Amino acid sequence: MKPPEHLTVRGPEDILGFIPHTLGYWPADSLVAMTMQGKRLGATLRLDLPGPETLADPRDYARTVRDYLSADRNADGALLAIFTNHGWMEPPGTYRGLLDALESLLDAEGMTVRDAWYVGDDYWRSANCTDLLCCPMPGMPVQVIRDSMLNAEMVYRGSSVGPAPENGTLPAAAVSAEERAAVLASEDAWAAQLDRRRGSRKQFHSLLAQWGSVLSCTGQELPPNDLAFLRASLRVPAWRDAVFVMAAAGLPAALGGAEAFGIFEDGCNLAPVGPVGLGKGAPGSASAGGGGVPGYGEVLLGLEPEVPAWGCLNSLDAILEKLSACGGQPGAAALTGRGWIAWCRGRGSYAAVYLGRALDEEPGYRLAELMLELVRRGTLCGWAARKEAAWRRFETDAA
DSSP: OOOOOEEOOSSSSHHHHHHHHHHHHHOSSEEEEEEEETEEEEEEEEEOOHHHHHHTHHHHHHHHHHHHHTTTTOOEEEEEEOOOOOTTTTTTTTTTTHHHHHHHHHHHOOOOOEEEEEEEESEEESSSSSTTTSSSOOEEEEEETTTTHHHHHHHHOOOBBBGGGGGGGOOOOOOOHHHHHHHHHHHHHHHHHTTTTTTHHHHHHHHHHHHHHHEEETTOOOHHHHHHHHHHTTTTTHHHHHHHHHHOOOOOHHHHHHHHHHHTTTTOOOOOOOOOTTTOOOOOOOOBSSSSSOHHOOOTOOOOOSOOOOOHHHHHHHHHHHHTOOOHHHHHHHHHHHHHHHHHHHHHHHHHHHHHHHHHSSSOOHHHHHHHHHHTOOOOTTTTTSSTTTTSSEEEEEO
């Protein structure tokens, strides 16, 4: 594997300019914490800023931040950025107590806070510098961050900063009324055939080969009939879960889990069905690295395998975007899958929006409810907690 390219940080404006590219959006009312390994930037964490009651005693909040950052076992330092328009209210200092609590706990963990900043809509400044000669009020213009060398380099590499996910403006595939009608008409026909084959081992193997073909051919335009078949397959929870597991952990994990759950019926011998040409000669999903064959629960929580097949998960996310466009229960399944992938990537804000949309589409959709509860509790996906396994948006390091 080609090693990540190296980005050079020349000053605070480069670090602050890198944050929106890491998150995918410019944060507001947020604490962003970044670990450091020597001079190299590590993991990034974003949390909503606490309210007045928590600020009065920020120790629990600070412990939550510490616990997240401690997942980066190689970290020996940290950087903090508070995105707010109220960081200038000192004295008495709205967030001074929070910063002191964070610095104390992180220092005890061997992650000395090397710098901290306030970033507002118009100005930014150091949170620790009180010398008005070098840090005059109200601070440096935010445009300095937007014009930083690192920000320009990220844009040159194709990165863009979109709207915050809380605004409900996440990208979605567009579908015409004619295409939607064609997909839904074919979907019902496929669903009727697949429903009779829920217990068929042959149909299950054929289905995974068909999905494997789609995942291995990124960027292909699928006809409405193929989209309809894939959507119909997501109506069966066991098949939906198998597709997710296969994308992350490989075909053996998907097959082994299905056998363990006993979803097959020996008397179900109907011939497999599917669109002509879909899955023919397909290699199936690539295997993830390390270990034996993991179970479904371990994969869905990001505990196994050691490193997931991020390329296949990225492909799955792209096809699920297309499948979600026509709504209904399959749309809820596709949105749930996108929410799970976002959670696996460590992007809880995006995960919550996708999962919320899934429940809007299909109230009571169980997997979406369970995943949303994990997100709301602040549970971190196992892969996102380990640098060697975590998803990299750009495949770059910054130092």
